[in-house]
Amino acid sequence: MAVEERDPVTGRETTGHEWNGIKELDTPVPRGVLIFLVVTHIWAVAWWFFAPTWPLGSTYTKGLLGIDQRTTVEENLVRAQQARSVWTTRLETEPYETILADQQLMGIVRSTGHQLFGDNCAACHGVDGSGRAGYPDLTDDDWIWGGEPEAIEQTMRVGINTRHPDSRIGQMPAFGRDGILEREHVSNVASYVYSLSNPEYSTPENRERIEAGRTVFADNCAACHGDDATGNREVGAPNLADNRWVYGGDLQTIINSVHGGREGHMPTWDERLSNLDIRTLSLYVYDLGIVGR
Amino acid sequence: MVAKLTTSERQSAAVILLLVALAGIAMAAAGRNEAMGVHGLIVILFAGALLYPVLSAFYAPEPTEDRQASYYDEPIKVGIALAMGWAIFGMFMGVWVAAQLAWPNLHFDGAWSTFGRLRPTHTTGVIFGFGGNALIATSFHVVQRTSRARLAGQVSPWFVLFGYNLFCVLAVTGYILGVTQSKEYAEPEWYADLWLVVVWVTYFLLYIATIARRKEPHIYVANWYFMAFILVVAILHIVNNLALPISWGSAKSYTIWPGVQDAMVQWWYGHNAVAFFLTAGFLGMLYYYLPIRAGRPIFSYRLSILSFWGITFFYMWAGSHHLHYTALPHWVQTLGMTFSVMLLVPSWASAGNALLTLNGAWHQVRDDATLRFMMAAAVFYGISTFEGSFLAIRPVNALSHYTDWTVGHVHAGALGWVALISFGSIYTLVPALWKRERMYSPALIEWHFWLAIAGTLVYIFAMWNSGILQGLMWRTYTEEGTLAYSFLDSLVAMYPYYIARTIGGAMFLLGTAIGCCNIWMTIRLVPATVPEEADLPVKDAVVAGE
Numbered sequence: 001m002a003v004e005e006r007d008p009v010t011g012r013e014t015t016g017h018e019w020n021g022i023k024e025l026d027t028p029v030p031r032g033v034l035i036f037l038v039v040t041h042i043w044a045v046a047w048w049f050f051a052p053t054w055p056l057g058s059t060y061t062k063g064l065l066g067i068d069q070r071t072t073v074e075e076n077l078v079r080a081q082q083a084r085s086v087w088t089t090r091l092e093t094e095p096y097e098t099i100l101a102d103q104q105l106m107g108i109v110r111s112t113g114h115q116l117f118g119d120n121c122a123a124c125h126g127v128d129g130s131g132r133a134g135y136p137d138l139t140d141d142d143w144i145w146g147g148e149p150e151a152i153e154q155t156m157r158v159g160i161n162t163r164h165p166d167s168r169i170g171q172m173p174a175f176g177r178d179g180i181l182e183r184e185h186v187s188n189v190a191s192y193v194y195s196l197s198n199p200e201y202s203t204p205e206n207r208e209r210i211e212a213g214r215t216v217f218a219d220n221c222a223a224c225h226g227d228d229a230t231g232n233r234e235v236g237a238p239n240l241a242d243n244r245w246v247y248g249g250d251l252q253t254i255i256n257s258v259h260g261g262r263e264g265h266m267p268t269w270d271e272r273l274s275n276l277d278i279r280t281l282s283l284y285v286y287d288l289g290i291v292g293r
Numbered sequence: 294m295v296a297k298l299t300t301s302e303r304q305s306a307a308v309i310l311l312l313v314a315l316a317g318i319a320m321a322a323a324g325r326n327e328a329m330g331v332h333g334l335i336v337i338l339f340a341g342a343l344l345y346p347v348l349s350a351f352y353a354p355e356p357t358e359d360r361q362a363s364y365y366d367e368p369i370k371v372g373i374a375l376a377m378g379w380a381i382f383g384m385f386m387g388v389w390v391a392a393q394l395a396w397p398n399l400h401f402d403g404a405w406s407t408f409g410r411l412r413p414t415h416t417t418g419v420i421f422g423f424g425g426n427a428l429i430a431t432s433f434h435v436v437q438r439t440s441r442a443r444l445a446g447q448v449s450p451w452f453v454l455f456g457y458n459l460f461c462v463l464a465v466t467g468y469i470l471g472v473t474q475s476k477e478y479a480e481p482e483w484y485a486d487l488w489l490v491v492v493w494v495t496y497f498l499l500y501i502a503t504i505a506r507r508k509e510p511h512i513y514v515a516n517w518y519f520m521a522f523i524l525v526v527a528i529l530h531i532v533n534n535l536a537l538p539i540s541w542g543s544a545k546s547y548t549i550w551p552g553v554q555d556a557m558v559q560w561w562y563g564h565n566a567v568a569f570f571l572t573a574g575f576l577g578m579l580y581y582y583l584p585i586r587a588g589r590p591i592f593s594y595r596l597s598i599l600s601f602w603g604i605t606f607f608y609m610w611a612g613s614h615h616l617h618y619t620a621l622p623h624w625v626q627t628l629g630m631t632f633s634v635m636l637l638v639p640s641w642a643s644a645g646n647a648l649l650t651l652n653g654a655w656h657q658v659r660d661d662a663t664l665r666f667m668m669a670a671a672v673f674y675g676i677s678t679f680e681g682s683f684l685a686i687r688p689v690n691a692l693s694h695y696t697d698w699t700v701g702h703v704h705a706g707a708l709g710w711v712a713l714i715s716f717g718s719i720y721t722l723v724p725a726l727w728k729r730e731r732m733y734s735p736a737l738i739e740w741h742f743w744l745a746i747a748g749t750l751v752y753i754f755a756m757w758n759s760g761i762l763q764g765l766m767w768r769t770y771t772e773e774g775t776l777a778y779s780f781l782d783s784l785v786a787m788y789p790y791y792i793a794r795t796i797g798g799a800m801f802l803l804g805t806a807i808g809c810c811n812i813w814m815t816i817r818l819v820p821a822t823v824p825e826e827a828d829l830p831v832k833d834a835v836v837a838g839e
Contacts (some may be wrong), residue, residue, distance in 0.1 A: 022439070115777065118779020
């Protein structure tokens with residue numbers, strides 16, 4: 001049978017139960033706990049009156065405040081859009097040169113573009129837009145498809161080698177792998193291209209292969225990259241005479257490019273970003289180029 | 294182990310294992326071109342490894358002593374060893390994935406070692422591997438002692454323990470193979486889920502049957518919690534994992550719940566897994582080992598009742614607070630939020646009841662790191678339940694959701710509460726089970742305690758900072774009304790906190806490793822003693838109920 005005892009430390013009686021030596025005191029629930037319990041319940045019940053809470057068959061209690069997250073979001077979006085429209089309309093409609101001339105507007109492009117670029121472009125082109133092997137540097141003045149805001153916008157909209165009907169198509173054939181050029185010709189033309197941006201390479205012992213490469217270049221490469229190898233933005237053929245490279249400018253990488261060809265990919269952003277975002281980013285990237293120059 | 298079973302019990306053990314092996318063969322055959330085939334082989338090996346001791350002792354002489362005159366402690370000992378093994382595995386995986394967030398190259402170009410596959414091996418390893426085994430072991434101990442009766446089965450405790458570990462092995466190996474149903478904390482696929490249903494229902498029946506045999510008139514509080522844990526986890530597991538496999542030979546299945554209902558069922562499951570697996574079960578531990586260690590009566594029986602019914606009733610409603618500001622209807626969110634706040638006082642009542650029980654024993658808390666583990670666990674339980682109710686408030690959640698704050702909150706509970714109460718309980722339990730006078734080294738328990746506390750604090754402070762910073766960066770607007778930071782900017786800002794988190798986790802892991810050594814040395818080196826009071830069940834018929 002239960003035998004109550006008094007605990008010497010607290011002076012409380014036990015409940016008289018015992019399990020393998022464990023006893024329990026019969027302490028009443030402290031008043032503070034009860035008050036706190038009531039307070040949290042009042043808080044909760046108040047919410048039930050003010051906000052949508054209880055299901056009623058096919059509907060629910062709407063609450064006195066009449067709030068609903070769906071309408072709240074819609075209203076917030078409209079309000080935010082209105083607040084931004086002072087400058088968004090200008091960015092969307094005015095010609096690029098007008099915007100570029102307006103320093104205040106360009107300040108907005110820089111602060112807004114930072115987040116847009118970071119969330120959409122930086123994964124490939126780097127946080128600062130300086131690119132890495134396979135992903136062009138956007139901060140220099142060397143452009144494959146053109147560096148004016150209009151050209152940048154077009155590249156962003158349709159992408160490069162995408163499924164977009166107007167996609168920019170840029171393909172460097174695999175001259176070596178597909179058997180268009182012999183092994184020796186590949187290495188000669190690579191030497192020639194390498195010498196264009198590295199004059200110190202044109203030593204007497206290299207002259208022969210450079211000259212042989214020049215002929216190969218004229219017959220096979222000049223159609224796209226131009227007679228002087230300065231490239232052609234109409235077909236996305238990079239300038240090979242400067243020292244800026246998409247895939248790398250050392251001799252071995254150039255041999256690899258000629259041998260295996262190149263076919264870069266830039267996604268189309270037409271359906272993924274709004275017109276405003278694309279125009280903002282076009283200006284932002286153009287501006288990166290200016291800053292980098 | 295097997296020598297203590299009668300011939301017919303050995304036969305049933307062998308038959309069960311043969312059936313499991315047959316199921317493994319069927320899986321290996323049906324899923325031979327798939328991950329399921331690998332799982333079939335694992336099942337065969339698992340059953341074979343257990344069949345070996347059963348068959349080699351098959352013809353050993355039958356036990357002669359009266360088994361009802363002693364407690365059934367062998368499964369508990371094995372359960373503790375398994376719990377500590379899983380703790381090392383799960384916490385190591387945690388440190389690894391934490392390091393991957395700071396240094397992504399640490400997946401070494403393997404598909405199996407990417408963050409997405411390793412992260413669930415950490416959560417399953419610590420929650421189900423460590424936590425689950427600790428719960429099964431301690432519940433078997435507590436129910437026998439507080440009922441003064443031996444476990445109701447001879448084979449079934451082993452079936453529950455090993456069956457449960459087979460589930461954990463299938464789960465963890467599955468993730469590495471890429472098998473997952475993509476439900477957080479319920480990732481294992483359909484066949485593992487079905488197996489767990491069988492194991493868990495056995496666990497429930499065994500527990501109820503043992504309680505029914507009790508020689509005490511009342512059911513102790515710890516058993517209320519253990520029963521709530523076992524019963525509700527069964528319900529949660531079955532409902533959330535209802536799914537249709539695409540074929541009998543495939544590890545892939547689709548849930549029967551569509552769209553937002555699926556999200557709601559998943560977080561009803563997820564939140565109540567926290568409530569009934571990580572809270573109720575461990576409160577069962579707290580209610581037994583803390584008063585035993587402190588030698589004090591429970592502060593208030595009435596508070597126990599208030600908090601038990603408060604927790605079991607309110608938690609069930611709170612799951613929708615995981616889906617604030619989503620496609621889930623607004624009214625469900627308000628319900629989840631308000632019930633989460635009403636849950637606070639019952640939760641605190643448990644923490645308070647534990648701390649006030651220590652009145653009259655605070656000098657022991659100072660001197661005894663084992664009791665201090667349990668005291669600190671109660672404090673962290675109070676902190677994390679307050680934080681949980683706070684984060685469930687919609688406007689607060691708008692800041693905290695999807696950030697590291699959630700991760701910090703979970704670890705305040707998982708490290709500070711679940712792991713600390715488990716270690717405190719295990720340090721109390723090990724000498725009692727192995728009949729040792731004390732643990733091998735009190736100094737190593739001190740080391741473990743301080744490493745665990747420091748590791749937890751480093752971890753949660755890092756995640757609080759990182760989470761709040763992240764939340765603020767995501768909602769900072771420029772003067773023009775556009776976002777000020779890219780996601781990448783917030784990621785760069787997280788970097789130092791990710792390193793700190795890795796260090797905190799590594800400290801916690803080191804403490805656990807020290808604990809394992811200490812337990813091992815206790816069993817190996819501390820001489821056995823005869824306890825002053827016999828630790829035996831009551832044999833004479835005292836009828837249950839007054």
